Amino acid sequence: MNTTILAFNNITVRSLNQVIFKDLSFEIRENENWALIGESGSGKSALLETIAGRLGVSKGHIDHTYFGSRQGVAGELVNWHKGVSFVSSRHSFRNLSNTTEFYYQQRYNSFDSDDAPTVASYLAGLNLVGHSAYWTMDRVVERLNLRDLLAEQIIKLSNGETKRLLLAAALLKNPILLLLDNPLAGLDVGRRADFNNLIAEINQSGIRIIMATSPLEIPDAITHIAVLSGGKVRTACTRAEFAIDKYQADSHVEIDEGELRELIERKPVESFEFIVRMNNVQIRYGDAVILDDVNWTIRQGERWALVGANGSGKSTLLSLINGDNPQAYANDILLFDRKRGSGESIWDIKKKIGFVSPELFQYFPSAMTCIQVVESGFYDTLGLFRPSNHKLAEIARRWMRLIGVDVDESQLFRHVSASKQRLCLLARAMVKNPPLLIFDEPCQGLDAHQQAHFKQVVNVVCKNSKASLIYVSHYHDELPEVIEQTLTLDKQNS
Template identity: 40%
Template structure:
């Protein structure tokens, strides 16, 4: 093991007071770049947190030879140090911070140009990094590699989900790491960006940085040399990338909830109202930059649409109009459920018929909002529960909690839930009020492969079980339910 950079031997691992692995062993050698797969997104995240030193090892041991010389040098110099100084990490829970380094934005701020003054630009954010070691990564070559050059003077509050992901990866490189850990780094990237990701891995590797990432079994990027599969009992398999592609098989089991319970929670024999969405030459711009140009779109009652486009093409901006969060709505020609925007309707009139799920929503709930409270808040269209609910409403929440197997977690605050449990919580919040229009913006982002299939099937059953209209946003064709029959593609 003389050429090992990190080893785990016979480890029992606990994370957030739960046992994750019973007998975990792993050997990462010089020159290897790893993709780690598994059946549980929580276990994949826990594996990375173990490498970072953020779990409890009750039995076994972890060694980090990659940091040995650095630790010895700093110890002899009497300087404060940690092996973490040599690690870059990209989490799925990347968060914006304002200039005071307080992450306290509310959802509407993403679409209000006056708020951008409170956030750094991409350039400022990257230059804030103060690495502990010298390395090859400069603002210029990081921006070129991650296609951020045109975004350097843009407020980070204005970035799309995919642009935010690229910024997070760039931020890690500015720390001049020796090893780079990434938790589902391709989440939220469009097709082009996912295809380019292998090149990014290869360029990072050429600089001497070794990479380990978690991903799904059918999405192993170029630049990866080895694949490992983990389970509760430890390492379930390891392959070279070539051997994995030759021998790896896909699961064929069909996931399921209690579909009869779901059907009972959906509206029955509801009268279809007027077209939920009509846009006429909608044009949105921030300063001199046009985000949406002359968009014409009509969604008739009961239709199911896929909204697609590259990162930065304006999908999130368009959705912000539909959910009443964009202040430029009042200057546009568009109608929601037969009513023109800006004709005296309140924000609650706009929100009431629409259920909305996006991965970033979980960031904007107050710290005391539990899974149960978040679900109940959907009845009032508020970012949190702030009023007393009736026994009937409590029972309705109970049924959604039972449907999505959230009973053990119902009193856990949403920020402490795993990403997959956050997604089910937000879906229940959107559906509990029986909306006429459901907007799902990358709503299964962060889920593992099994959970994504279950999410797709759940949305399909919702579409089959009632006369709901659907706007579905995804960069993954395999995630789109069969019920979706129409496509609007935005071009940047």
């Protein structure tokens, strides 16, 4: 008999007076592991949040008796959320002052980063629950390759390292259900290859898995697939019944190239000989050498891919260019034909750069609307802290229209989907036509159509301007066609 673990029967789910699901039914049984697929905004993350208890159910029936049998209680006393671990696309780390008020540059400032707990103290401080002890501290540390990171402050971790830490924390609960929201985003090729084996091991330990993912990245242990669209489960089937070709997103895009060229020509890109010139750069924190003997020259109009494994120093290297890392002053670095430390301010640097990173969306004030976030790109601030300028807001709106998020301009940034947040930040990076664009894993969380759309925008911008480009991705097929050169960071040598 295949016992029901959790079942939603004709439920209605609301958030902020908006109906997310209506008459939704979804059932998870023993020995089933589910992949949720669908275009961005289809409801995959919302379904995970509903299962995790983060969204309220206002109508319908929930069968959670299985959790009660495991917890030794019955009826309304069952707190089935305690048997669920959720690894979302957003972390909720707290600093040692017991607040979540981290700021973006904190990871690069040695004094302020000390206010963040270490990996070891963060894991040790978790209030663990669970019905088994298969996933112990030693096991998660070894299996997720965290041993060398135990003494690191969590704020200093790379995007991929943070993913591993969050998964370790979720496993330490030894949950009945493990929920994963795009778990492969931000992982390098080696980590993605190992992820398939890790999911199999998690499943063998007795934990059932529900994950939102791409139809091209479904681990072998997944037994069932649900296709979501418009807040509904359109299809639920076994893996054997799943026809992948039928559910891949349309990657064909058309953009208004005339409008794009008009926006580019509105403010011609400034001219420089050298955008970046680094000589024998070294970055260390205590005894840990992050970058060693890095030499890199970017001339105006060059388009580069920056690649390397998780933890190889890519984000640290970008922080030296973007003005976020104070160790730039101790190195021989030229930016925009001017030596670092020769009197320029951080704002002199940032006004010449359009920047996107995987973590950036977490640092904007919660009361900002999407168009305010995009308009803030003119001022290089993480949010709009002055009255909106009508002319600049209109330019921001035109970029949002080109990238496909103009319908969300009045929505609060924190209330739109993660994919729309990232698209807003891409528009924010473009608005001032900077001489350098830095895109650090810009397509995380975007579906195939959104990725193709953004790549086409980047291609047209670069073909019609002198803008230089640094593009970071762990997926070769995400790289725009305009990429001409590659810098590879090796973790053992950097």
